[in-house]
Amino acid sequence: MEALKKGIKPQEGMKIFNRILNISQPHVLVSTSDLQRRITEQVDQWQVSEENISEKETASETFYARPGLSTEYIAPRTEMEKTIAEIWQKLFGIEKIGIHDNFFELGGHSLLATQLLNKLRKVYPKAEISLQAFFENASIAGVVKLIQKSYPQKEQDNLLQKFLNQPSPREKRIFVQGYLQNKLTELLRLESGRVSTKTNLVPLGLKKIMPDLIWELKRDFNLRVYPFEILKNSTFEKLTEFVCAEVDRLNHLDKIYGSMTAPALEWEPVKVPVRTSNKSLKKNESMIFIFSAPRSGSTLLRLMLSRHPSLFCPPELGLLTFDSVQAWFDNQLKTFSKEVVLHNLKICTGLDHESCQKLLTKTSSKSGSIQDFYKLIQDYAGTRTLVDKTPGYAMDINTLMKAEQFFENPKYIYLVRHPYSVIESFVRNRFEKLLCEEEVDPYWFAEKVWLTCNYNIQLFSQNIDVNRFYKVTYETLVSQPEKVLRGLCEFLQIDFDERLLQPYEGDQMVAGIGDPDVFQHDKIDANLGEKWKTIRLPRMLSDITLKLATELGYQLPSEKNVVKKETKPLDSDQAQKLLETLDELSDEEVESLLSQMLTNEGNETV
Structure with missing residues (x-):
């Protein structure tokens, strides 16, 4: 027994x-x-x-018994071991995990390892734990050793401030190159000083350590970079130039873009396409769509809803954007690694690894329609209602209309966030680099995305029954989550579940695009709803954006609160010359002239 x-x-x-x-x-x-x-x-x-039993006990997590493993159970003893064990238990849903139990034997994989490392880095922000080092020390005891090994080191000074304090571009390059050589020599396990600054680092294992390098640059320089950028700059020399240029740019955004005239939005309001009903096309059963602009908090809302047993909320699908499964597959493999694509397929369809491999390779599998692929996912969801959260849908009104064509009376959740917060997040995370092939003004691009998405959703909703459309503001979602979620449950005709208020607990389906900072949170942060009040953009929004934001109920700062371009004082001769050509002056020149006139009030020449 x-x-x-x-x-x-x-x-x-x-x-x-x-x-x-x-x-x-x-x-x-x-x-x-x-x-x-x-x-x-x-x-x-x-x-x-x-x-x-009490509500607290009802809402608590259900953990499974410890499975049979090759290691004996040894309970955590120190505070650090207990803290890390608790993180592992929540991640795997297992009630007891010993300090020598192997991560992979417990069912872990590389995607789960990435999630775990982000959790650990939040708890121990100064610890140096690379993905490769974790794979070689994949137990609680091993992780403790890695943390203890890195913590005794002298705490680094603010590297970003050190960089900005360098007296010249040359000194900045020397500083960054030294940093990169130290980091990459350690991560790639190179012999110090044996690799040329012009050597291509890809054959030396650059792809494998990219997640660690991306994390290091974000932590040390507050620079969000993307894998394709590292591969494009795969030598010490090129990577140094790239990091220097981007860190400099991000820390002088107001100066760079505040002095530039924003490109015209070239906004042409569109009309809702005429809906043509195809009676021969059998629609799929109803499902739920979350429509929003990117960076509006849709990942948080998806994680909240994923906690409900009546809903199936896989990672961002992006299916509606494409006309064929073939095109969707091609885009997935272009955007993500094959491992991530296979993992997403397993989550969405419930198929085993071999079947997912066949889906990726068989032409017959790819020749099916997007609607058929949705049906495959809905069949796997069973009695649960499928939820598709893909912010990119809202960039095209015709994409939104496909939801009505493919499904029987689908329901829509419209999530909207203050334009200042969306634009700031877009620029800070450099999303224009991810979405645009050419260089663009990041503030202009972010504003255009917010405007286009919210305008299209508003337009789309005009032809939708009010009983199938529900608006949620991000600010209220994070400040009054229970009230909002109870309203959502009533709209979706499902019982409210306390677990909705714990989006970062339990078994999360986190693969896909989503929020790059999703792993950095462990609870709903009400302060994020007030963040827009502290944001000052370098220039005013366009009239059409201001109008839509006002219609959505958002307060906007007055002209005096917007960062203004500094104007140089004019001497009297310059002022007189400007007065002679007043009709030809730009707004900036008029502002400069008026400023000079006020400064030199009483001067006869002026």
């Missing part, structure tokens, strides 16, 4: 599996520990639930 309590070992499991294959029973139930004991425990739990 004592052996049964501990469960079976992997070798015993293989023997049992072989025995099952050799019997003719139509159904076989396998338990990894004493089945009768587990049934009794479950019945006891149900009885406790019926006795009105």
Whole structure:
């Protein structure tokens, strides 16, 4: 009986599996520990639930028993071991994890490892833990050693400030090149000083350590970079120039773009396309769409809804954007690694690894329609309602209309956020680099995305039954989450579940594009709803954006609160010359002239 309590070992499991294959029973139930004991425990739990246990206990996580592993269970002893063990337990949903239990034997994989490292980096921000080092020390005890090894080192000064304090561009390049050589020599395990600054680092393993390098640059220089940028600048020399240029630019945005005239938005309001009903086309069953502009908090809302047992909320699908499954597959493989694409497919379809491989390679699988692929996902979801959150849909009104063509009375959640917060986040995360092939004004681009998406959603909603369309503001979502989520549940006709208020707990489906900072949060932060009040853009928004933002109920700062371009004082001769050509002056020149006139009030020449 004592052996049964501990469960079976992997070798015993293989023997049992072989025995099952050799019997003719139509159904076989396998338990990894004493089945009768587990049934009794479950019945006891149900009885406790019926006795009105507290709300706190109801909302608590359900953890599974520790599986049979090749290592004996050794409980965490120190505070650090206990903290890390708690993170692992929540990640895997296992009630007991020993300090020597192997991450991969517990069911971990590279995507889960990335999520774990981000959690650890939040708790221990000064720790140096690379993905490669974790793979070689994939246990709680191993992680503790990595943290303890890095913590005794002298705390680094503010590297960003050190960079900005360098007296010349040349000194900045020397500073950054030294930083990159130290980091990459350690990550790639190179011999110090043996690699030329012009050597291509890709054959030396650059791709494998990119997640670590991206993290280091974000932490040390507050610079968000993307994999394609690192591969494009894959030598010490090119990477140094790239980092110097981008860090400099990001820290002088007001000066650069505040003095520039914003490009015209070239905004031409569109009309809602005429809906043509194809009676021969059988629609899929109803589902839910979250429509929003990017950076509006849709990842948070998806994680909230994913906690409800009646909803199936996979990572961003992006299916509606494409006309064929072939085009969608090609885009997925272009955007993500094959491993990530396969993982996403497994989450969305429930198919095993081999079947997902076939989906990627078989022409017949790709020749199906987008609607058919949605049907495959809905079939896997079963009784749960599918939720598709893809902000990019709102960039095209015709893409939004496809939802009405493919599904029977789908429901829509419209999530909107203050334009200042969206624009600031867009610029800070350098999303224009990710979405545009050419150099663009980041503030102009971010404003255009916010305007286009929200205008299209508003326009789309005009032809949708009010009972199928529900508007949520991000600011209220984070400041009054329970009130908003109860309203959403009523709209979706599902019971409210306390777990919706714990979006960062439990088994998260986090692959896909989504929010790059999603792993940095562990609770709903009400302060984010007030962030727009502290943001000062370098110039005013366009009239059309101001009008839409006002219609959506957002307050906007007055002209005096906007960062203004500094104007140089004019001497009297310059002022007189400007007065003679007043009709030809730009707004900036008029402002400069008026400023000079006020400064020199009473001067006869002026």
